[in-house]
Structure formats: C-alpha cells, structure tokens
Amino acid sequence: MPADFNGxxxxxxxxxxxxxxxxxxxxxxxxxxxxxxxxxxVIVQNGDKFETKTLSTFRNYEVNFxxxxxxxxxxxxxxxxxxxxxxxxxxDKLVAVQKGEKANRGWMQWIEGDLLHLExxxxxxxxxxxxxKKP
Ligand code: YOG
Numbered sequence: 001m002p003a004d005f006n007g008x009x010x011x012x013x014x015x016x017x018x019x020x021x022x023x024x025x026x027x028x029x030x031x032x033x034x035x036x037x038x039x040x041x042v043i044v045q046n047g048d049k050f051e052t053k054t055l056s057t058f059r060n061y062e063v064n065f066x067x068x069x070x071x072x073x074x075x076x077x078x079x080x081x082x083x084x085x086x087x088x089x090x091x092d093k094l095v096a097v098q099k100g101e102k103a104n105r106g107w108m109q110w111i112e113g114d115l116l117h118l119e120x121x122x123x124x125x126x127x128x129x130x131x132x133k134k135p
Contacts, residue, residue, distance in 0.1 A: 002047060002067075005093035005109070009041040009116040009131035016127045023122040024079040024102060033058050041116060041131050050087075073098065 009016035015130045021031045037056040044051040047102045051131040053060060062093040063085075082102035116131040 001112055002045075002089060003094075005043045005045045005050070005094075005111065005116070005126045008041060008134040009043070010134060011037075011129060012039075012115075012128070012132050013040070013130045015129070016125065017129070020024075020120050020122055020127040023080070023125045024105075026079060039129070039131075041118075067094070105106040 013016065014109065018031060018035055018126045026034065028070045034056075037058055037116055040055045042053040048094060049060075049064075050066070053062045056069060059079055061075075063073055065073075065085065065087050067087050067089055068079070070084055073083050073085040075081050075083065081100055081102075083098045085096055085098045087094055087096045089095070090108075093108055095108050096106045097121060098105040098107075102122050104124070109116065109118045111117070114133040118129040118131070120127040
C-alpha cells in the first residue's frame with residue numbers, strides 16, 4: 001500500500017519560493033504577486049495514479065501522472081517549459097525528476113501527520129513548502 005496523499009492541503013509555510021521562481025526565469029512582476037500567494041494542493045490518488053491541482057487566487061497548475069511512467073509535462077502558467085518528468089517512490093516519498101533546460105530540476109513530496117511537505121529544487125536552489133490537511 002503506497003502512502004495516501006488524497007485530500008486538500010493548505011499552505012502554511014513557503015521558504016525560498018523566490019529563489020525557485022528566479023531559477024526558472026519568472027519575471028519580476030509575476031514574482032511580486034506570486035510570493036504572497038497561499039497555495040492549496042488538491043490531490044486525487046488512486047494507488048500509483050495521481051491527479052494534482054495547485055490552486056491560488058492568481059493562477060492554478062494541474063498535473064497528472066502515474067508513478068513509474070515518464071511523461072511530457074508542460075509547465076503552463078508557470079515557466080511554460082516542456083520537460084520530461086518521472087515520478088517514483090522512495091519509500092513513502094514521491095520523488096520527481098524533471099529533465100529539461102534547467103539542471104537538477106524536480107521535487108520531493110511526503111506526509112508527516114496532517115502535514116504535506118514539498119521540496120522543490122532547481123539548479124542549486126531549494127524551496128521548502130508545508131501544507132496542512134483540511135479536515
Ligand atoms: O507540485 O508541480 O505537489 O503535483 C510550482 C510553482 C505562481 C505562478 C507550483 C502560481 C513554481 C508564478 C507547482 C502558484 C513557481 C510562479 C500556484 C509545483 C513558478 C511560477 C500554481 C508542483 C507538484 C507536487 C504537483
């Protein structure tokens with residue numbers, strides 16, 4: 001039985017988000033708005049199949065994947081790049097490797113109690129986000 005990420009998760013902390021936005025060339029005006037957003041993660045998981053939405057008042061981002069199956073991800077509304085993404089399990093952690101123009105791009109996501117942890121990395125930058133499960 002894989003870990004269960006189902007639910008709605010509301011952002012409580014977002015460290016170094018600016019660094020990640022800079023690393024993927026998000027312009028100043030967009031960064032200025034995006035840095036203040038409280039993001040909500042909506043996850044529908046069926047075993048290894050994931051439908052994920054990252055929602056905010058400014059922009060939403062949707063990506064669906066099956067663990068173990070590489071796919072083409074278009075980061076629409078983010079940096080609008082096309083990357084090759086593979087998500088795998090590392091124990092109960094989801095680990096995404098995103099191959100493309102930017103080196104060392106990917107994320108790790110796991111659950112601790114009623115908190116969802118997400119670490120996003122690009123080049124030498126790491127953004128650490130924590131979300132709390134909606135009851
Ligand atoms: O998460 O793919 O949870 O399965 C990353 C934002 C801000 C727009 C969000 C919109 C990176 C401008 C998705 C904020 C910054 C800033 C809400 C991360 C880029 C642009 C969308 C992600 C996985 C794991 C989804």
